[in-house]
């Protein structure tokens with residue numbers, strides 16, 4: 001059975017994913033093809049076409065199309081709760097009661113139209129709609145490979161109305177225990193602060209996380225933003241998660257915090273040069289997010305975690321690696337699977353896995369994120385020939401070995417190989433690499449890529465043979481979704497990838513999942529003694545990660561980087 005998941009024209013992070021007989025064979029984000037970050041309100045046309053081509057199937061071979069968005073009926077408490085909490089904005093409140101998520105109908109109609117345009121056929125195919133948070137939940141649970149009862153949590157901005165999901169999976173079925181509704185949203189809370197701290201909402205959250213260790217979380221008490229008592233959780237909408245007339249407005253921008261919030265904490269941060277007092281707000285916000293999420297997870301699924309030791313986690317908040325570090329510190333939590341595409345890009349995958357399982361197909365464990373397009377060395381040569389900069393290339397017999405030599409010589413390197421990653425992290429196929437032992441390497445890469453954002457973390461990709469020694473844990477960490485404390489003796493060995501708080505967001509690399517990258521790091525270990533490489537995504541500020549060889553060349557020539565390896569080609573400036 002061929003099951004295609006599509007986000008439709010998602011508010012952000014449009015994507016598509018394809019399962020063939022229960023196996024995830026392709027997935028990609030539309031932003032990579034159209035070169036517009038987050039592909040807001042765009043249909044994942046290119047992503048769908050890619051998935052079909054990758055699997056070698058025709059549009060009319062698709063049996064099921066799954067879409068992660070449903071209509072919420074009037075009988076659901078969600079619409080009434082939304083109306084009640086947004087009564088200060090009567091038009092919006094009444095619309096929730098009388099119309100519901102009517103926009104959802106329009107979106108669904110546009111998805112059906114697209115299926116006809118692509119030759120999939122909206123009438124022929126089985127079209128299945130899946131609740132947004134069930135899609136997130138499925139993307140974590142059904143792809144985790146966990147057997148037996150498993151706690152499931154999804155936390156994000158919001159789906160239809162729900163902002164969070166607490167439940168469990170058993171025998172392939174997902175059971176709901178509790179959900180919260182808009183405006184009580186941890187994702188939106190963190191997003192509103194992200195915006196207030198001068199970054200883009202649903203984009204810069206990881207920078208707030210990067211900023212937090214520089215501040216003192218006890219300096220400002222932000223606890224009045226969230227009221228929590230046992231299992232209840234309410235966001236203070238006099239201050240944050242506000243809409244309409246309650247929004248603070250400045251510089252032609254509407255914020256998700258209120259004027260009262262700004263009177264309390266000061267104007268929104270509008271320059272990346274200003275740190276005080278905003279780093280302390282970031283620290284407090286991070287602490288409040290962690291404390292609230294941990295308390296709610298413990299309240300609703302703590303008994304299941306204590307019973308089974310397993311948790312699956314998705315939704316944008318699941319990309320908060322510091323929260324995940326604290327989760328993993330729970331002694332009773334033995335196995336934590338965070339869906340690597342935890343944000344909304346992962347809902348195409350989750351809708352498809354949910355649809356497939358509900359039709360009786362067993363979905364297999366996700367083994368890696370190398371689910372996008374790949375390009376042969378010949379295709380890289382063709383791209384060089386067509387490129388206006390007329391790059392000269394050298395063909396390599398041993399690209400990983402040469403890459404390690406370049407890194408050991410102290411040069412950063414753009415490294416392009418294999419299938420593009422699905423999800424927000426570059427995990428060794430569309431990466432910029434450096435030697436993490438060389439002091440100043442991270443700053444140098446930032447300078448060479450030009451205008452790279454401050455606060456963007458640099459992460460270590462680590463051989464599986466040294467991971468245990470480095471992070472003192474055997475827990476799987478394939479996807480840079482969890483932060484770990486770095487062992488003292490390693491902190492001075494690889495200073496460029498250790499955060500201010502002594503932690504690192506590691507990717508543990510195994511030979512089975514990425515043999516070429518594994519070999520590269522192994523060769524680097526021969527030179528430097530450290531089986532670790534600094535890894536950051538191959539993109540310039542404000543651009544998506546590169547997809548094609550041409551994108552890689554554009555990025556390379558738009559930067560001061562000196563070396564690019566694409567498959568078996570070395571392209572060096574100079």
Ligand SMILES: [Fe+2]
Nearest residue numbers: 156158315344
């Ligand atoms: Fe979501």
